[in-house]
Amino acid sequence: MNERETRMPGEEGGDGRVAGLLGDAASRLTPRGDPDELVGRVLSRGTDRLFSCDSPLGEIYAAVGERGVRFVGRASSPDEFARRYRERFGRLLSWGTDGATRGLAGRVAAALAGERVEVQADLSGTTPFQRRVLEVVAGIPRGEVRPYAWVAREAGSPKASRAVGTVMATNPVPLLVPCHRVVKNDGTTGSYAFGAGEKIGLLRGEGVPVEEISGSPYLATPTTGIFCHATCRNARRIQPENRRRFRSSQAATKAGFRPCKVCRPVVAG
Protein backbone atom coordinates (compact mmCIF):
# COMPACT_ATOMS: atom_id res chain seq x y z
CA MET A 1 0.00 0.00 0.00
CA ASN A 2 1.37 3.36 -0.87
CA GLU A 3 -0.82 5.24 1.55
CA ARG A 4 1.61 5.24 4.43
CA GLU A 5 3.33 8.49 5.03
CA THR A 6 6.54 8.97 6.91
CA ARG A 7 6.04 10.25 10.38
CA MET A 8 7.84 13.53 10.85
CA PRO A 9 10.13 13.72 13.87
CA GLY A 10 8.46 15.79 16.55
CA GLU A 11 5.09 15.49 14.83
CA GLU A 12 3.56 14.02 17.95
CA GLY A 13 4.57 16.97 20.08
CA GLY A 14 7.97 15.62 20.98
CA ASP A 15 6.59 12.51 22.64
CA GLY A 16 8.16 9.80 20.52
CA ARG A 17 8.00 7.41 23.44
CA VAL A 18 4.18 7.42 23.37
CA ALA A 19 4.20 6.83 19.62
CA GLY A 20 6.58 3.94 20.09
CA LEU A 21 4.38 2.39 22.76
CA LEU A 22 1.33 2.73 20.53
CA GLY A 23 3.20 0.99 17.71
CA ASP A 24 4.15 -1.75 20.15
CA ALA A 25 0.52 -2.11 21.26
CA ALA A 26 -0.61 -2.28 17.63
CA SER A 27 1.70 -5.19 16.91
CA ARG A 28 0.31 -7.11 19.90
CA LEU A 29 -3.40 -6.60 19.35
CA THR A 30 -4.11 -9.49 17.01
CA PRO A 31 -7.38 -11.41 16.69
CA ARG A 32 -7.53 -14.61 18.70
CA GLY A 33 -8.62 -17.90 17.18
CA ASP A 34 -8.15 -19.40 13.74
CA PRO A 35 -8.00 -16.67 11.06
CA ASP A 36 -9.38 -19.02 8.37
CA GLU A 37 -12.38 -19.79 10.51
CA LEU A 38 -12.99 -16.09 11.12
CA VAL A 39 -12.70 -15.24 7.42
CA GLY A 40 -15.08 -18.09 6.59
CA ARG A 41 -17.63 -16.85 9.10
CA VAL A 42 -17.45 -13.28 7.80
CA LEU A 43 -17.83 -14.46 4.19
CA SER A 44 -20.75 -16.79 4.88
CA ARG A 45 -22.65 -13.97 6.56
CA GLY A 46 -21.75 -11.17 4.16
CA THR A 47 -21.72 -12.91 0.78
CA ASP A 48 -23.51 -15.68 -1.08
CA ARG A 49 -21.56 -18.64 -2.42
CA LEU A 50 -20.66 -19.44 -6.02
CA PHE A 51 -19.84 -22.76 -7.62
CA SER A 52 -19.80 -24.17 -11.11
CA CYS A 53 -20.86 -27.63 -12.22
CA ASP A 54 -21.64 -29.73 -15.27
CA SER A 55 -25.14 -29.72 -16.69
CA PRO A 56 -26.91 -30.83 -19.87
CA LEU A 57 -26.27 -27.24 -21.06
CA GLY A 58 -22.53 -27.50 -20.39
CA GLU A 59 -20.77 -25.73 -17.53
CA ILE A 60 -23.16 -23.63 -15.48
CA TYR A 61 -22.73 -21.39 -12.47
CA ALA A 62 -24.91 -21.46 -9.38
CA ALA A 63 -25.29 -19.00 -6.50
CA VAL A 64 -26.31 -20.26 -3.08
CA GLY A 65 -27.68 -18.27 -0.16
CA GLU A 66 -28.49 -19.44 3.34
CA ARG A 67 -31.81 -20.90 2.24
CA GLY A 68 -30.78 -22.66 -0.94
CA VAL A 69 -29.89 -22.13 -4.59
CA ARG A 70 -30.96 -18.68 -5.73
CA PHE A 71 -29.57 -18.31 -9.23
CA VAL A 72 -28.42 -20.67 -11.95
CA GLY A 73 -27.09 -19.74 -15.36
CA ARG A 74 -24.44 -19.77 -18.01
CA ALA A 75 -21.88 -16.98 -18.24
CA SER A 76 -18.70 -16.14 -20.10
CA SER A 77 -16.83 -16.05 -16.78
CA PRO A 78 -17.47 -16.38 -13.04
CA ASP A 79 -16.94 -12.61 -12.77
CA GLU A 80 -19.70 -11.93 -15.27
CA PHE A 81 -22.08 -14.28 -13.46
CA ALA A 82 -21.26 -12.61 -10.11
CA ARG A 83 -21.86 -9.13 -11.59
CA ARG A 84 -25.27 -10.19 -12.90
CA TYR A 85 -26.06 -11.71 -9.52
CA ARG A 86 -25.07 -8.51 -7.71
CA GLU A 87 -27.29 -6.43 -9.98
CA ARG A 88 -30.27 -8.74 -9.54
CA PHE A 89 -29.96 -9.81 -5.90
CA GLY A 90 -27.87 -7.05 -4.29
CA ARG A 91 -25.34 -9.53 -2.86
CA LEU A 92 -21.71 -10.29 -3.59
CA LEU A 93 -20.62 -13.79 -4.55
CA SER A 94 -17.53 -15.50 -3.17
CA TRP A 95 -16.22 -18.95 -4.13
CA GLY A 96 -17.97 -21.67 -2.15
CA THR A 97 -14.94 -23.57 -0.94
CA ASP A 98 -16.57 -24.82 2.28
CA GLY A 99 -17.68 -28.42 2.67
CA ALA A 100 -21.39 -27.61 2.68
CA THR A 101 -21.21 -25.78 -0.66
CA ARG A 102 -19.05 -28.50 -2.23
CA GLY A 103 -21.61 -31.09 -1.13
CA LEU A 104 -24.42 -29.03 -2.58
CA ALA A 105 -22.52 -28.64 -5.87
CA GLY A 106 -22.37 -32.42 -6.14
CA ARG A 107 -26.10 -32.76 -5.47
CA VAL A 108 -26.97 -30.06 -8.03
CA ALA A 109 -24.86 -31.78 -10.69
CA ALA A 110 -26.59 -35.09 -9.88
CA ALA A 111 -30.05 -33.50 -10.00
CA LEU A 112 -29.30 -31.89 -13.35
CA ALA A 113 -28.07 -35.23 -14.66
CA GLY A 114 -31.53 -36.64 -13.94
CA GLU A 115 -30.95 -38.34 -10.60
CA ARG A 116 -33.67 -38.08 -7.99
CA VAL A 117 -31.82 -35.77 -5.62
CA GLU A 118 -33.49 -33.14 -3.50
CA VAL A 119 -31.98 -29.67 -4.00
CA GLN A 120 -33.36 -26.74 -2.04
CA ALA A 121 -34.07 -23.72 -4.26
CA ASP A 122 -34.57 -20.33 -2.61
CA LEU A 123 -37.30 -18.42 -4.48
CA SER A 124 -37.55 -15.63 -1.90
CA GLY A 125 -36.64 -12.99 -4.50
CA THR A 126 -39.83 -13.65 -6.48
CA THR A 127 -43.42 -12.37 -6.26
CA PRO A 128 -46.15 -14.68 -4.86
CA PHE A 129 -47.47 -15.32 -8.37
CA GLN A 130 -44.00 -16.11 -9.71
CA ARG A 131 -43.40 -18.46 -6.82
CA ARG A 132 -46.70 -20.31 -7.36
CA VAL A 133 -45.86 -20.71 -11.04
CA LEU A 134 -42.31 -21.91 -10.34
CA GLU A 135 -43.54 -24.38 -7.74
CA VAL A 136 -46.04 -25.83 -10.22
CA VAL A 137 -43.31 -26.13 -12.87
CA ALA A 138 -40.97 -27.76 -10.35
CA GLY A 139 -43.50 -30.60 -10.13
CA ILE A 140 -43.46 -31.48 -13.86
CA PRO A 141 -41.70 -34.87 -14.01
CA ARG A 142 -38.69 -35.55 -16.18
CA GLY A 143 -39.74 -36.86 -19.61
CA GLU A 144 -43.04 -34.98 -19.52
CA VAL A 145 -44.14 -31.53 -20.73
CA ARG A 146 -47.10 -29.29 -19.96
CA PRO A 147 -48.57 -26.30 -21.83
CA TYR A 148 -48.50 -22.72 -20.52
CA ALA A 149 -52.28 -22.72 -20.02
CA TRP A 150 -52.02 -25.75 -17.75
CA VAL A 151 -49.36 -24.10 -15.60
CA ALA A 152 -51.52 -20.96 -15.35
CA ARG A 153 -54.54 -22.98 -14.25
CA GLU A 154 -52.55 -25.06 -11.74
CA ALA A 155 -51.07 -21.86 -10.28
CA GLY A 156 -54.58 -20.56 -9.68
CA SER A 157 -54.60 -17.93 -12.45
CA PRO A 158 -56.20 -19.70 -15.44
CA LYS A 159 -56.10 -16.64 -17.69
CA ALA A 160 -52.43 -15.87 -17.07
CA SER A 161 -50.81 -18.00 -19.82
CA ARG A 162 -48.75 -15.08 -21.08
CA ALA A 163 -47.65 -14.09 -17.61
CA VAL A 164 -46.51 -17.68 -17.15
CA GLY A 165 -44.35 -17.23 -20.25
CA THR A 166 -42.75 -14.19 -18.65
CA VAL A 167 -42.07 -16.07 -15.42
CA MET A 168 -40.39 -18.83 -17.45
CA ALA A 169 -38.21 -16.28 -19.24
CA THR A 170 -36.98 -14.82 -15.94
CA ASN A 171 -36.77 -18.10 -13.99
CA PRO A 172 -33.81 -17.55 -11.61
CA VAL A 173 -33.06 -21.27 -11.34
CA PRO A 174 -33.50 -22.85 -14.79
CA LEU A 175 -32.93 -26.63 -14.95
CA LEU A 176 -33.56 -26.90 -11.19
CA VAL A 177 -37.06 -25.53 -11.82
CA PRO A 178 -37.44 -27.19 -15.24
CA CYS A 179 -39.02 -24.38 -17.23
CA HIS A 180 -37.87 -26.18 -20.39
CA ARG A 181 -40.70 -28.66 -19.72
CA VAL A 182 -43.32 -25.96 -20.33
CA VAL A 183 -44.34 -25.84 -23.98
CA LYS A 184 -46.78 -23.94 -26.16
CA ASN A 185 -50.44 -24.87 -26.01
CA ASP A 186 -50.25 -26.52 -29.45
CA GLY A 187 -47.47 -28.83 -28.31
CA THR A 188 -44.60 -27.10 -30.09
CA THR A 189 -41.62 -26.48 -27.85
CA GLY A 190 -41.48 -22.67 -28.10
CA SER A 191 -38.74 -20.38 -26.85
CA TYR A 192 -36.20 -20.76 -24.06
CA ALA A 193 -33.94 -18.39 -22.14
CA PHE A 194 -30.89 -20.34 -23.40
CA GLY A 195 -32.25 -20.72 -26.95
CA ALA A 196 -35.03 -22.73 -28.62
CA GLY A 197 -32.54 -25.30 -29.91
CA GLU A 198 -31.20 -25.95 -26.41
CA LYS A 199 -34.77 -26.55 -25.22
CA ILE A 200 -35.38 -29.22 -27.88
CA GLY A 201 -32.05 -30.85 -27.04
CA LEU A 202 -32.85 -30.92 -23.32
CA LEU A 203 -36.32 -32.43 -23.88
CA ARG A 204 -34.97 -35.08 -26.26
CA GLY A 205 -32.33 -35.91 -23.69
CA GLU A 206 -35.12 -36.48 -21.17
CA GLY A 207 -36.96 -38.81 -23.55
CA VAL A 208 -39.71 -36.45 -24.75
CA PRO A 209 -40.90 -37.33 -28.30
CA VAL A 210 -40.66 -33.70 -29.41
CA GLU A 211 -41.80 -34.19 -33.05
CA GLU A 212 -44.65 -36.51 -32.13
CA ILE A 213 -46.36 -34.12 -29.73
CA SER A 214 -45.82 -31.01 -31.83
CA GLY A 215 -49.26 -30.04 -33.12
CA SER A 216 -50.97 -32.94 -31.30
CA PRO A 217 -50.24 -32.51 -27.58
CA TYR A 218 -53.14 -34.73 -26.40
CA LEU A 219 -53.62 -38.48 -26.61
CA ALA A 220 -56.84 -40.40 -25.97
CA THR A 221 -57.85 -44.06 -25.98
CA PRO A 222 -61.29 -45.47 -26.72
CA THR A 223 -60.69 -48.35 -24.26
CA THR A 224 -61.13 -46.00 -21.27
CA GLY A 225 -62.65 -42.93 -22.93
CA ILE A 226 -59.93 -40.76 -21.30
CA PHE A 227 -57.58 -38.19 -22.85
CA CYS A 228 -54.20 -37.07 -21.44
CA HIS A 229 -51.27 -34.81 -22.13
CA ALA A 230 -49.30 -36.86 -24.64
CA THR A 231 -46.35 -37.24 -22.26
CA CYS A 232 -48.47 -38.24 -19.23
CA ARG A 233 -47.30 -41.59 -17.86
CA ASN A 234 -50.84 -42.97 -18.47
CA ALA A 235 -50.83 -41.79 -22.09
CA ARG A 236 -47.56 -43.56 -22.73
CA ARG A 237 -49.13 -46.88 -21.79
CA ILE A 238 -51.81 -46.62 -24.52
CA GLN A 239 -51.29 -49.29 -27.19
CA PRO A 240 -50.18 -47.75 -30.49
CA GLU A 241 -53.27 -49.01 -32.33
CA ASN A 242 -55.57 -47.32 -29.78
CA ARG A 243 -53.90 -43.89 -29.83
CA ARG A 244 -56.12 -40.98 -30.89
CA ARG A 245 -54.25 -37.71 -31.28
CA PHE A 246 -55.81 -34.30 -30.63
CA ARG A 247 -54.62 -30.79 -31.28
CA SER A 248 -56.62 -29.33 -28.38
CA SER A 249 -58.45 -30.48 -25.28
CA GLN A 250 -61.64 -28.99 -26.72
CA ALA A 251 -61.38 -31.29 -29.72
CA ALA A 252 -60.87 -34.30 -27.44
CA THR A 253 -63.87 -33.36 -25.28
CA LYS A 254 -65.98 -32.83 -28.35
CA ALA A 255 -65.06 -36.33 -29.50
CA GLY A 256 -66.48 -37.65 -26.22
CA PHE A 257 -63.32 -38.15 -24.12
CA ARG A 258 -62.98 -37.01 -20.51
CA PRO A 259 -59.78 -35.50 -19.04
CA CYS A 260 -57.28 -37.70 -17.17
CA LYS A 261 -57.31 -37.21 -13.39
CA VAL A 262 -53.55 -37.62 -13.13
CA CYS A 263 -52.33 -35.05 -15.65
CA ARG A 264 -55.52 -32.90 -15.51
CA PRO A 265 -55.61 -31.30 -18.99
CA VAL A 266 -57.26 -27.90 -19.08
CA VAL A 267 -60.76 -27.94 -20.53
CA ALA A 268 -62.02 -24.52 -21.53
CA GLY A 269 -65.49 -23.33 -20.60
Place this chain on the structure above:
Amino acid sequence: MDDGLGKGNDLGSPDPLALRLAGGDPAAPRELVERHHAEIYRYARVLLRDTPAAEDAVQEAFSKAFDALGRYSGERIGAIRLRPWLYRITLNVVRNAWRDGRFEVPVAETPEGDDGRCGVVPGVIGADEEAWMDVLWALGRLSERQRVAVSLRYLEDLPYAGISAATGWPENTCKTLVRRGIGHLGALLSDGSDEKEAIR
Protein backbone atom coordinates in the same frame (compact mmCIF):
# COMPACT_ATOMS: atom_id res chain seq x y z
CA MET B 1 -21.28 5.79 2.46
CA ASP B 2 -18.91 7.91 0.45
CA ASP B 3 -15.24 7.22 1.01
CA GLY B 4 -14.90 10.94 1.57
CA LEU B 5 -11.77 11.49 -0.47
CA GLY B 6 -11.92 14.29 -2.96
CA LYS B 7 -9.37 15.05 -5.61
CA GLY B 8 -5.86 15.82 -4.56
CA ASN B 9 -5.79 13.17 -1.89
CA ASP B 10 -2.48 11.48 -1.33
CA LEU B 11 -3.72 7.94 -1.11
CA GLY B 12 -2.60 6.97 -4.61
CA SER B 13 -4.40 5.46 -7.57
CA PRO B 14 -7.52 3.24 -7.41
CA ASP B 15 -7.14 0.09 -5.36
CA PRO B 16 -6.82 -2.96 -7.65
CA LEU B 17 -8.89 -4.96 -5.16
CA ALA B 18 -11.72 -2.40 -5.40
CA LEU B 19 -11.64 -2.81 -9.18
CA ARG B 20 -11.78 -6.59 -8.85
CA LEU B 21 -14.75 -6.30 -6.47
CA ALA B 22 -16.43 -4.06 -9.02
CA GLY B 23 -15.78 -6.59 -11.78
CA GLY B 24 -17.39 -9.41 -9.77
CA ASP B 25 -14.23 -11.47 -9.11
CA PRO B 26 -15.50 -14.16 -6.67
CA ALA B 27 -12.04 -14.35 -5.04
CA ALA B 28 -12.07 -10.65 -4.15
CA PRO B 29 -14.40 -10.73 -1.10
CA ARG B 30 -12.17 -13.25 0.65
CA GLU B 31 -9.13 -11.16 -0.10
CA LEU B 32 -10.83 -8.07 1.30
CA VAL B 33 -11.48 -9.85 4.60
CA GLU B 34 -8.04 -11.48 4.75
CA ARG B 35 -6.30 -8.20 4.04
CA HIS B 36 -8.18 -6.03 6.52
CA HIS B 37 -9.73 -8.09 9.31
CA ALA B 38 -6.74 -7.88 11.67
CA GLU B 39 -6.50 -4.10 11.54
CA ILE B 40 -10.27 -3.70 11.79
CA TYR B 41 -10.16 -5.91 14.87
CA ARG B 42 -7.32 -3.88 16.39
CA TYR B 43 -9.18 -0.62 15.79
CA ALA B 44 -12.45 -1.92 17.27
CA ARG B 45 -10.57 -3.51 20.17
CA VAL B 46 -8.92 -0.21 21.11
CA LEU B 47 -12.15 1.76 20.83
CA LEU B 48 -14.35 -0.77 22.65
CA ARG B 49 -11.73 -2.11 25.11
CA ASP B 50 -13.37 -5.52 25.04
CA THR B 51 -12.27 -8.55 23.04
CA PRO B 52 -15.62 -10.29 22.33
CA ALA B 53 -17.21 -6.93 21.56
CA ALA B 54 -14.40 -6.18 19.10
CA GLU B 55 -14.88 -9.57 17.44
CA ASP B 56 -18.60 -8.86 17.04
CA ALA B 57 -17.77 -5.45 15.62
CA VAL B 58 -15.48 -7.01 12.99
CA GLN B 59 -18.31 -9.31 11.88
CA GLU B 60 -20.79 -6.49 11.79
CA ALA B 61 -18.48 -4.08 9.98
CA PHE B 62 -17.78 -6.58 7.19
CA SER B 63 -21.48 -7.42 6.98
CA LYS B 64 -22.29 -3.77 6.48
CA ALA B 65 -19.46 -3.39 3.99
CA PHE B 66 -20.67 -6.35 1.92
CA ASP B 67 -24.28 -5.12 2.08
CA ALA B 68 -23.15 -1.76 0.72
CA LEU B 69 -21.02 -3.37 -2.00
CA GLY B 70 -24.07 -5.39 -3.05
CA ARG B 71 -26.10 -2.22 -3.50
CA TYR B 72 -23.46 -0.10 -5.26
CA SER B 73 -22.86 0.15 -8.99
CA GLY B 74 -19.61 -1.29 -10.34
CA GLU B 75 -18.33 2.20 -11.02
CA ARG B 76 -18.90 3.28 -7.46
CA ILE B 77 -17.28 0.17 -6.01
CA GLY B 78 -14.19 0.63 -8.16
CA ALA B 79 -13.66 4.15 -6.78
CA ILE B 80 -13.74 3.17 -3.10
CA ARG B 81 -10.56 3.58 -1.03
CA LEU B 82 -11.18 0.37 0.81
CA ARG B 83 -9.03 0.93 3.89
CA PRO B 84 -10.41 4.27 5.14
CA TRP B 85 -13.88 3.17 4.02
CA LEU B 86 -13.71 0.08 6.25
CA TYR B 87 -12.43 2.14 9.19
CA ARG B 88 -15.35 4.49 8.71
CA ILE B 89 -17.88 1.66 8.72
CA THR B 90 -16.19 0.22 11.81
CA LEU B 91 -16.43 3.55 13.59
CA ASN B 92 -20.17 3.62 12.88
CA VAL B 93 -20.53 0.10 14.25
CA VAL B 94 -18.54 1.04 17.35
CA ARG B 95 -20.60 4.17 17.89
CA ASN B 96 -23.80 2.11 17.71
CA ALA B 97 -22.35 -0.21 20.33
CA TRP B 98 -21.45 2.76 22.53
CA ARG B 99 -24.90 4.23 22.10
CA ASP B 100 -26.64 0.97 22.96
CA GLY B 101 -24.38 0.68 25.97
CA ARG B 102 -23.84 -2.90 24.89
CA PHE B 103 -20.08 -2.93 25.14
CA GLU B 104 -19.35 -0.05 27.46
CA VAL B 105 -17.44 -1.52 30.37
CA PRO B 106 -15.96 0.80 33.01
CA VAL B 107 -12.21 1.04 32.67
CA ALA B 108 -11.55 0.11 36.29
CA GLU B 109 -13.29 -3.24 35.81
CA THR B 110 -11.54 -4.04 32.58
CA PRO B 111 -7.85 -4.37 33.17
CA GLU B 112 -6.24 -4.59 29.75
CA GLY B 113 -4.87 -7.99 28.93
CA ASP B 114 -7.21 -9.67 31.42
CA ASP B 115 -9.05 -11.46 28.62
CA GLY B 116 -6.23 -13.89 27.95
CA ARG B 117 -6.19 -12.76 24.34
CA CYS B 118 -2.46 -12.71 23.83
CA GLY B 119 -1.52 -15.31 26.33
CA VAL B 120 -0.18 -12.91 28.95
CA VAL B 121 0.08 -14.87 32.16
CA PRO B 122 -0.41 -12.79 35.32
CA GLY B 123 2.74 -12.68 37.37
CA VAL B 124 5.14 -13.11 34.47
CA ILE B 125 4.32 -9.80 32.83
CA GLY B 126 7.53 -8.04 31.98
CA ALA B 127 8.14 -4.34 31.80
CA ASP B 128 7.49 -4.19 28.05
CA GLU B 129 4.10 -5.88 28.35
CA GLU B 130 3.09 -3.46 31.08
CA ALA B 131 4.12 -0.50 29.02
CA TRP B 132 2.03 -1.40 25.99
CA MET B 133 -0.96 -2.27 28.17
CA ASP B 134 -0.56 1.02 30.00
CA VAL B 135 -0.72 2.93 26.75
CA LEU B 136 -3.94 1.15 25.79
CA TRP B 137 -5.38 1.97 29.20
CA ALA B 138 -4.38 5.61 28.73
CA LEU B 139 -5.86 5.61 25.23
CA GLY B 140 -9.15 4.57 26.80
CA ARG B 141 -9.07 7.70 28.94
CA LEU B 142 -8.96 10.06 25.96
CA SER B 143 -12.03 11.75 24.57
CA GLU B 144 -13.76 9.73 21.86
CA ARG B 145 -12.49 11.90 19.02
CA GLN B 146 -8.91 11.93 20.26
CA ARG B 147 -8.99 8.19 20.80
CA VAL B 148 -10.23 7.63 17.24
CA ALA B 149 -7.69 10.00 15.70
CA VAL B 150 -4.70 8.71 17.69
CA SER B 151 -5.65 5.07 17.00
CA LEU B 152 -5.91 5.65 13.28
CA ARG B 153 -2.63 7.55 13.18
CA TYR B 154 -0.42 5.46 15.46
CA LEU B 155 -2.00 2.02 15.63
CA GLU B 156 -3.32 1.85 12.09
CA ASP B 157 -0.63 4.04 10.51
CA LEU B 158 -3.10 5.97 8.34
CA PRO B 159 -1.99 9.27 6.79
CA TYR B 160 -4.05 12.32 7.73
CA ALA B 161 -5.98 12.21 4.44
CA GLY B 162 -6.94 8.65 5.35
CA ILE B 163 -7.94 9.63 8.89
CA SER B 164 -10.06 12.39 7.45
CA ALA B 165 -11.67 9.91 5.04
CA ALA B 166 -12.24 7.39 7.81
CA THR B 167 -13.90 9.89 10.15
CA GLY B 168 -15.38 12.64 7.98
CA TRP B 169 -13.44 15.26 9.97
CA PRO B 170 -11.32 17.89 8.21
CA GLU B 171 -7.65 17.00 7.91
CA ASN B 172 -6.52 19.88 10.13
CA THR B 173 -8.97 18.82 12.82
CA CYS B 174 -7.46 15.33 12.66
CA LYS B 175 -3.96 16.76 13.10
CA THR B 176 -5.04 18.79 16.12
CA LEU B 177 -6.83 15.82 17.68
CA VAL B 178 -3.77 13.61 17.20
CA ARG B 179 -1.40 16.24 18.65
CA ARG B 180 -3.55 16.87 21.71
CA GLY B 181 -4.29 13.19 22.15
CA ILE B 182 -0.60 12.30 22.15
CA GLY B 183 0.02 15.10 24.65
CA HIS B 184 -2.65 13.73 26.97
CA LEU B 185 -1.30 10.22 26.64
CA GLY B 186 2.14 11.44 27.62
CA ALA B 187 0.71 13.17 30.69
CA LEU B 188 -1.40 10.15 31.68
CA LEU B 189 1.55 7.80 31.36
CA SER B 190 3.98 9.90 33.37
CA ASP B 191 1.43 10.31 36.20
CA GLY B 192 2.42 7.96 39.02
CA SER B 193 4.52 5.77 36.82
CA ASP B 194 7.82 6.47 38.47
CA GLU B 195 8.49 2.83 39.23
CA LYS B 196 7.92 1.90 35.62
CA GLU B 197 10.29 4.58 34.57
CA ALA B 198 12.85 3.17 36.98
CA ILE B 199 12.49 -0.29 35.41
CA ARG B 200 12.85 1.13 31.95
